Every structure is written in structure tokens, then in C-alpha cells.
Amino acid sequence: MADIQGKVWKYGDNVNTDVIFPGKYTYTVSEPAEMPKYALEDLDPEFAGAVQAGDVIVGGTNWGCGSSREQAVVCLSEAKLGAIIARSFARIYYRNCLNNALPAIVCPEAVDAIENGEKVTIDLENGIISCQAGEFSFPPLPEAVMEIFNAGGLIPYTKKRLVESN
């Protein structure tokens, strides 16, 4: 697995799904490829136009709280975001990240140290974040979940299981 490398977009605590992907689009924008256009629309209007593949979002506590809407993850995974590092994640958001193979990393020390706009490198297999302030480690994913992650997400994982059970 190659390292994740990109520019940091840093935000605060309790960033909710209504500002990540507004509710008014939930039944009008249904194509995953269209979703990145609206990513973080009500939080940072510059993000959607400027985010590059591999970039990393750094959030505070409770990133992704609020609705269960998966578009709030898909609008970022479709933009080829490299990872989200946060002090903590809202539960459904965290699950949605893993199920869409978007690395969601809990590492409060890194959140404190990383500055907005700097370049970071993440070694997912060994659990290491490298930034200007140094290196920070984070615990690897639970094994049962890693299986889904390694399959490329829950869609390919379930596809494989369906084929196996037939």
C-alpha cells in the first residue's frame, strides 16, 4: 500500500454532515461523481474547487456528527481525498468512511501539531503520520474491519461474499 501524501485542510470541532454535504442535495444529487462539487459547501466554499487527490482533512472532535447521510463521506472519497485525521469521529461517519475505504484516523496529538496548508505523509500499514512537527503513531484498524478496507470497501467486499455464497 502506497503512502498517502497531500496538503492539509484543517477545520474545527463538531463539523456536522449538514455543512459537509447539505441536506437539500440528498435526494437531488444522486451520482457519486457529482458529489465532490458540493463538498463542505457550507463550511469552506473554496474546498470543492481546490482539493487535490491525496489531500488530507484534519478535524477536531466529533467530525461528521449529525445525519447518517453517506454522501458526506462519498463527496470526499470521490474527490480522492487521502484521509481524514481527527481527534474523534461521529460513529456513523466513521463506519461510513471505513465502508467506503476512506482512511479515518483518530490521532489527537497529530491534530494538535499539524498546521493548515502543510504537507503530510501517512503510512497506513504501519500507522505513522509524518508532518513538520514530527511523527505520530496511531493504532491500526481492527482485523474484521481491515478485511472490508482491503477489499476496497463494503461494495466489493459484499460482492465477493455473495459470489462465494452462491
Add this chain to the structure above:
Amino acid sequence: MSQTFAEKILAKKAGLDYTVPGQIVEIKPDVILSHDNTAPIYGLFQRMGGEKVFDPDMHSIIIDHASPAPSTKHAENHRIIREFVKEQGIKEFYDVGRGICHQILVESGLALPGEVVLGSDSHTPHAGVMGAFAAGIGRTEMASIWAIGELWLRVPESLKITVTGELGEGVTSKDLALTIIGDLKSDAAIYMSVEWHGEAIQALPLSQRATLTNLMAEMGAKNSFIPPDKKVFRFLKDRARRDYEAVYPDDDAKYTREVKYDGGSIEPVVACPHTVDNVKPLSEIRGTHIDQAFLGTCTNGRLDDLAAAAAVLEGKKIADGRRMIIIPASEAIYLAALQAGYLETFLKAGAVIESPGCGPCMGNHMGVPAVGEVSISTANRNFRGRMGTKESEVYLASPAVVAASAVAGVIESPANL
């Protein structure tokens, strides 16, 4: 080994003697809930190679989020859902106007004690009011359950909330839940199971208890549980769809955190823009200008909520230049409110009554605010942009306070009208 509710029920469902927090278990839920998102989930299911669902009898499908359809695009979404339901032989289908999914699950005897409910909606913990383990999940994982019938769950840590004594006059379970969210903050229960104990909880009617389990989503909870008692069993008589066996935590179970409240110390409160944990006493917020009052939602759109509002609105008028939107949480509640005369009271007061569903709660339709406007609502969420535009403010309060504010034109206590 002594266990919390979550540890015990997940062990039972996984066929284990016990579980511990952090453990991953694979379980088959008893009930799976999807709403307007059924159509996009169907798309994901097909991408997984799914043709026939694993078990059509697990499904409960309710169209409520944008219902009846506000646009052709929404109508197309509904059409796909109706076709899917027919093609898969799903019996528990509730079309537009029947009610809000969380209310329907309870009212129709689908959410039962000792069962597991998983729903692709963040307020699924609501069903914990019946003693079920009920958690919200994402769309892709819902599609995966449709295909293979099971899902991984992490056994959560548990938070025990004990409320002693009783709530005072004019104080509702909404005030209790908002007070606790304001004190503990919106991330206090991330990934946790929240249990409600104590005589103040036992004294509450089921509709008021549901406000508590519903609102725990706003503290990040995975599920919320109230031990089922006689009130629950009586409610389920002639209503429960299956036999059930309640599951209770052990008295000596180990909780990650325990908090205690004296019911008598709770006062009416309001959650201020733009987070649910920005809670202030009503007495401090009185006089704040509002443009629109909204009474409804899965949080507070039940019959006793409408009764509380009707008692305030009886013989009064909505203030000049203000609007009040009222949406009963289900068809059954709508009918009961009609028979009780509440709807007449609302209409005479100048309120607008709309068909059961989520309405403007998440900004879809039926009375969204204009730029710069202020709403007071009985809903569960006041995030920036929630009701359709980020240039508006939403205050959350109990039904009586929302009704009193509609009459006063500013946030007001019913006691001061």
C-alpha cells in the same frame, strides 16, 4: 459475568455467553429500516451484485423525508421505491403520509423489546424506547445487510443516566434531554450505548420517553435504551408483530460513565443556534425574535405534544407576521388529534397543518425559512443550514414553548402569555 444492556443483547444475538466493549460481532438484525434513501440503497445493492434481498420480512420501508413528493426528482425516487417493494415482496411498506419512520416502527409494533433494529437514519436509536437495541448505520452497510443478512457491530461502552424524583410542572422530557446534552456536550456518547434509569424516567409516558432515546443521537450515541416495563408491555398488547423476550442490564454491570440528575432540578431550556449542545435556560432567551414556529418531527410530533400546544393555542392567535407549521408524526396521531379537537384549535389560531412526515426538519419542503429568518422548532437538530439555508437560525424547544413563541412572536414561556 455482569453485563450492560448492549453487551448482553449483542452477546445473545451473536450466540455468545458474553461480550466486552470493543469486541466486533457479526449479527443478523431483526428489523432493518430505510426511508426515502431506499432507492439509492437499491442502487448500491445492485452494484454489489444483489438481485433478491436476503429476507424481505426483515424490511420496514417508510417514505417520510420528502413526502408527498415536492419535485419530479423526489417523485421519481418514490416510484423506484414502490417498484422495489413490489418486486421484492416486502410487506412492511408505508407510502407517503403514513408517518415518520421512527414513529411508525413503534406504533406498528415492529420495534420490540430484546430485538435488534438497524436503520439507515441517524435517529434510529429512537426505537430503544421499546427496549430494542436500535442503531443508525450508513447506506452502503444497509445495502450489504439486504444482500447477506448480517453486519459487523462494535460492542459499545455504556453510559448510564439515572434521573431520580420527578420532572416539575411545565418541564418536559425535551427539557431533560437538552439539559443533559448541554451539560455533557454533543460528543459525550460517541459510539456509546446510553441507558436511562430512575423513577423520573419510569414515570414518563412512552411518547415522552421516545424524545429521550431519539435525542441521544445528538450526543453521538450508538443506541439508547429504556428498560421496558408494564407501560411498554401494555402498549404492545395486540400490537407486537412477534413474540419477544425483553433483555435487561445486570444490576452490577460496569458502565464507562454514570451520571445522576434530580428530575426536580430540571427547568425549561432552549437549544440555541447552531449546535444542539448550546443550551440555555428559557428564562435567558425569552424575547428573542422568531419568524416561524414548527411543531412536529420524530422528536416531538406525538399526540401529547400536540395536546400541549393546543392547550397553549386555545382561543389565541399566531402573532402578526409569524407562521406556525404543525405536522403530526403519523396518520394515527393526525386522526386522534382531529378527534380530540386539536386541529380545530390550530386552524382557528392561524396555524398551517400539513401531512405526516419529516416536513421542513432537514430543509426539504413544507415551510423552509428564508435567508435571515429565525425558527423555533420541536425538532432534534439546529445545525447551520439544517432547514435549507445556512443564513438562518434554528432554536429547539418543547412543544408548549414553541406554541407560546408562535403566539408571542418572540421566544416565550407559556406561563407568561
